[in-house]
Amino acid sequence: MKESAQEAGEVQPNVDEAPKAAPNRGISILDFILRIVAIISTFASAIAMGKSNNKLPFFTRSISRGEYQDLPTFMFFVVANSITSAYLVLSLALSIFHILKSGAKVTRTVLITLDMIILSLLMSGASAAAAIVHLAHKGNVRANWFAICQEFNSFCVRVSGSLVGSFIGILVLMLLILFSAIALSRQ
Amino acid sequence: MADSSSTAINIPESKSTKSKVGHVAYAATTKAMARKGGWKRGVAIFDFILRICALVAALAATTTMGTTDQTLPFFTQFFQFQASYDDLPAFTFFVVANAIASGYLVLSLPFSIVGIVRPHAAGIKLMLLIFDILLVAFTSAAAAAAAAIVYLAHNGNSKTNWFAICQQFNDFCQRISGAVVASFIAAFIFIFLVMLSAVALRKH
Numbered sequence: 001m002k003e004s005a006q007e008a009g010e011v012q013p014n015v016d017e018a019p020k021a022a023p024n025r026g027i028s029i030l031d032f033i034l035r036i037v038a039i040i041s042t043f044a045s046a047i048a049m050g051k052s053n054n055k056l057p058f059f060t061r062s063i064s065r066g067e068y069q070d071l072p073t074f075m076f077f078v079v080a081n082s083i084t085s086a087y088l089v090l091s092l093a094l095s096i097f098h099i100l101k102s103g104a105k106v107t108r109t110v111l112i113t114l115d116m117i118i119l120s121l122l123m124s125g126a127s128a129a130a131a132i133v134h135l136a137h138k139g140n141v142r143a144n145w146f147a148i149c150q151e152f153n154s155f156c157v158r159v160s161g162s163l164v165g166s167f168i169g170i171l172v173l174m175l176l177i178l179f180s181a182i183a184l185s186r187q
Numbered sequence: 188m189a190d191s192s193s194t195a196i197n198i199p200e201s202k203s204t205k206s207k208v209g210h211v212a213y214a215a216t217t218k219a220m221a222r223k224g225g226w227k228r229g230v231a232i233f234d235f236i237l238r239i240c241a242l243v244a245a246l247a248a249t250t251t252m253g254t255t256d257q258t259l260p261f262f263t264q265f266f267q268f269q270a271s272y273d274d275l276p277a278f279t280f281f282v283v284a285n286a287i288a289s290g291y292l293v294l295s296l297p298f299s300i301v302g303i304v305r306p307h308a309a310g311i312k313l314m315l316l317i318f319d320i321l322l323v324a325f326t327s328a329a330a331a332a333a334a335a336i337v338y339l340a341h342n343g344n345s346k347t348n349w350f351a352i353c354q355q356f357n358d359f360c361q362r363i364s365g366a367v368v369a370s371f372i373a374a375f376i377f378i379f380l381v382m383l384s385a386v387a388l389r390k391h
Contacts, residue, residue, distance in 0.1 A: 070346040073335045105389055112385045116323065116378050123324045124331035131277040131332035132339075136347075142274040143340075145349045174320060177381075181316050185309055185388040 024102040027183045031176055032095045038172040039088045042122070045165035046081035048158055049074060049129075067155075073132045074159070080125030081166055084173075087118050098183075105187055112180045119173045126166040133160055227306035230387045234380060235299045241376040242292040245326070248369035249285040252278060252333070255366075257359040270352070270359045277332045278363065284329030285370055288322055288377075302387075309388060316384040323377040330370035337363050 049068050068074040094111055098104060136156060139147030149156035252272050259268040272278040295318070298311050340360060343351030353360035 071344060072338065109382075109385055109389070113382050116320075116381050119320075120323055120327045120374060120378055123327045124334075126331075127328035128331040128335035131335040134276065135336070135339075138276075140275060142270070143350070143352050145339075146347070148347050170324065174324060177320050178317060181313070181320075181385055181388065184385060185313055187389065 024183045024186060025099065027179050028095065028099040028102060031179055031183075032092065032099060034172050034176050034179075035088055035092055035095055038169045038176070039085050039092075041165050041169040041172065042081045042088070043085040045162045045169065046078050046085065048162035048165065049078050049081070051158075068159070071132055073128045077125045077129040077162075077166070080121050081169075084118055084122045084169065087114070091115075102183075103187060105184065108180055108184045112177055112184070115173060115177045115180065119170065119177065122166065122173065123170055126163060126170060129159070129166075130163055133163060227387055228303060230383055231299065231303040231306060234383050234387070235296070235303060237376055237380050237383070238292055238296060238299055241373050241380070242289055242296075244369050244373035244376065245285050245289040245292060248330075248366045248373060249282055249289060251362055251369065252285070252366035253282045255359050255362045257356050259355060270356045272363070275336055277336045281329045281333040281366070281370065284325055285373070288326050288373060291318065291322060312384055312388055316381060316388065319377055319381045319384060323374060323381060326370060326377055327374040330367055330374055333363065333370065334367045337367050 068078060091111065091114065094107060098108065098111075133156070135145060135147075136159075137147060137149045139145055255278075256271040257269070272282055295315055298315055301311055302308060302315070337360075339349060339351075340363070341351060341353045343349055
């Protein structure tokens with residue numbers, strides 16, 4: 001009885017060490033997959049906004065085309081989404097490194113910090129574009145700003161759709177930061 | 188008799204030496220624990236100070252935007268002569284979001300103090316980290332939406348025929364611009380808070 005208890009006591013530490021590395025590996029793989037989802041989402045969003053232009057067959061007032069370049073906020077949105085997808089592609093390398101070596105602490109902290117900054121940038125771009133899209137859909141009576149969506153239908157639809165993609169990317173980025181923090185706290 | 192007195196003298200000495208050894212060992216372990224939690228305590232104190240700064244910034248943004256109300260002394264045919272934050276939904280969202288951020292910061296101050304007192308409490312730090320991440324996104328969303336409208340108000344847009352209202356409402360414009368700057372500062376501080384929490388969560 002005593003011998004078996006001692007054996008059980010000796011085996012215990014090894015059993016404890018193995019599951020510690022495995023959950024972090026699972027989180028790292030999930031991190032990699034989520035990054036790919038975020039890349040697709042933000043890249044699609046940038047392309048959808050970048051290719052949006054709507055030519056009207058006749059002239060009304062001084063506007064004949066609705067382009068994303070007409071509104072500086074949309075330009076910022078396209079730039080923010082492009083920077084985000086480029087950063088995510090580069091951070092795939094770091095993510096693969098974390099899958100291979102689950103015990104890395106410094107690189108995970110660096111990854112969390114960079115993800116945080118990119119999240120803030122993407123969120124700023126997306127919400128600024130959302131404010132302008134809301135204005136475009138509804139207009140504003142008090143400021144005498146006309147709702148341009150009534151004229152530029154397909155432009156509006158494309159722009160709103162690209163916003164949805166960007167917000168999905170933001171959600172995924174937040175999950176990524178959370179998982180990295182959980183993995184960091186387990187080491 | 189002499190023996191008993193000598194033994195009586197001996198016993199307290201051995202007791203005192205034992206207690207001295209015990210005291211030294213206890214002091215050594217507490218010092219070691221304090222050294223281990225030393226840098227974490229410093230990080231927690233810095234976290235507390237940053238939270239107070241973020242609270243000041245978020246409160247300033249809320250009150251500056253919330254108290255905007257300008258009435259022009261003249262009447263025109265085409266333009267309204269009153270401007271306040273609830274005329275634009277983006278500004279309403281801005282005020283609400285910054286109010287929520289200020290409320291969260293006030294509520295998280297006691298948790299931050301617990302983090303200073305007990306540097307090894309990981310559960311509290313993880314919870315604060317999750318909420319800080321959510322609030323970074325929330326605050327920067329509010330600040331950016333208001334910034335987009337403020338940019339339009341300053342510059343207008345000729346292609347969409349949107350007039351730059353800042354030319355009429357100077358005081359209103361200054362207030363909203365200041366509020367947006369304060370909110371961006373609060374978002375920045377939130378990012379620092381998340382970085383600090385991520386560093387402090389590491390086990391050694």
